Amino acid sequence: MLTTSNHTPFDCSICVFKHFICQYISASEFELLYQTSQQLKFRKNEYIMKQGTKASHMAFISKGRAKMNYETDSGKNIILTITGSPNLIGAGIILNEGVNIFSIIAIEDCEVCLIDIDILKSFIEKNGQLSLKLLEFLSNMFKDSIFNFISLAHKQVNGRIADVLIYLSKTVYQSPKFTLNLSRKELAEFAGCSQENVIHTFTKFDKDGIIRSEGKNIEIVDQEMLNTISRNG
């Protein structure tokens, strides 16, 4: 599963996740978590988790971006979401039957900390505040996925691509101007349409002065118009 290349531990003192969880657990508990976790680097296109494997770890991505990918029985890829960093991934899947129901794949070089689930579970069991926080976290993930699903299921391609662009700019790249780590095909897998449709829509948006699109470089010019398209579906 760990198809990684490099194994140098990071400087944990600045880690956001450490900062978060140490509000709720003791120093010695964190030490245990630290000792049982793995700090790894992943290169672009490497699997951080692979669909179907046993879910033994949660992944805290401290640096880099990744995609959540679901592969259907018929071999089609569906991108469920793109994550920026820092971000904690795997909470939703883990507690099911202990199997990863989708893959997490680096779309650029990433620094990742794999956290042992059983250890974390033992903390949750002992620690009400922590579990409430995790419940909150899960609720929010759930909510996001619901709205994502509403967008995909009940809008047509214009609106979906507007949504994807808004999401990428706001959440993933945190700038109206960004350089994509994704191919047009991957964008199509994310937006739930054909690759050609992504391209057609991009050129239309470009002509209408809503975005500027040159290869991997995207700039959102008319945010207001994009919001309107998203709203009207």
Add this chain to the structure above:
Amino acid sequence: MLTTSNHTPFDCSICVFKHFICQYISASEFELLYQTSQQLKFRKNEYIMKQGTKASHMAFISKGRAKMNYETDSGKNIILTITGSPNLIGAGIILNEGVNIFSIIAIEDCEVCLIDIDILKSFIEKNGQLSLKLLEFLSNMFKDSIFNFISLAHKQVNGRIADVLIYLSKTVYQSPKFTLNLSRKELAEFAGCSQENVIHTFTKFDKDGIIRSEGKNIEIVDQEMLNTISRNG
């Protein structure tokens, strides 16, 4: 919010939820939960929870069926799911900003127990096992919604309607033969297509001997074929 009509407490001794939660909390704690909860009957089409109102309760539906409905800014209705009973609803929404992000509406007469969230939260904080169980429950809801979303977003209407039929028969009515509580328009809001499209597909499925459809009475004849259609999208 409580637009209900009838207010006779039920016999809680046979309640599934009571049975579940009493594995993790004490008798006196349950008594507190019971005293702060409301047992209500809802008639068809009544709101059990209304989108936008403060989320102060979870709903345990002990009898009857309900739909989760999301109303968009532009006034379009989207049915997120149909629930059978018994079922606990509202866990996912609750912990966000304390506002119901969608409505729950009875599609037939229901018996519902409204459970105070703050009380439940106080139990979670004290009780690790309970919180783990709730995390598991939420994870599963999350997983279901993901697969639902995959179906809607990446299949065409044939496959989506097949999915809806399979879901209704398996989860909601638990029989290959059932009498719908939903109109064609509502089915369309669930499947994410037009009402006419639902009808066209039903008649096609009927002609092909996959289902028998007479008004509200639906029977799944060729389950295998339906699964194939669902798989192929």
Add this chain to the structure above:
DNA sequence: CGCGAGCTTGACGTTGTTCAACTAGAGTGG
């Protein structure tokens, strides 16, 4: 008997997918 709501049907135009051809850049080997 008339009315209205929900359901059904078919025609038509829009939207989106598929297909095929073309372009541009990157990597490879002579």
Add this chain to the structure above:
DNA sequence: CCACTCTAGTTGAACAACGTCAAGCTCGCG
């Protein structure tokens, strides 16, 4: 340095899928 190939991106045209519209149907109810 120049073919050659391979991949990603782009374009337009043909075709299929889907939504919209309009008309007719059925059934229950006043």
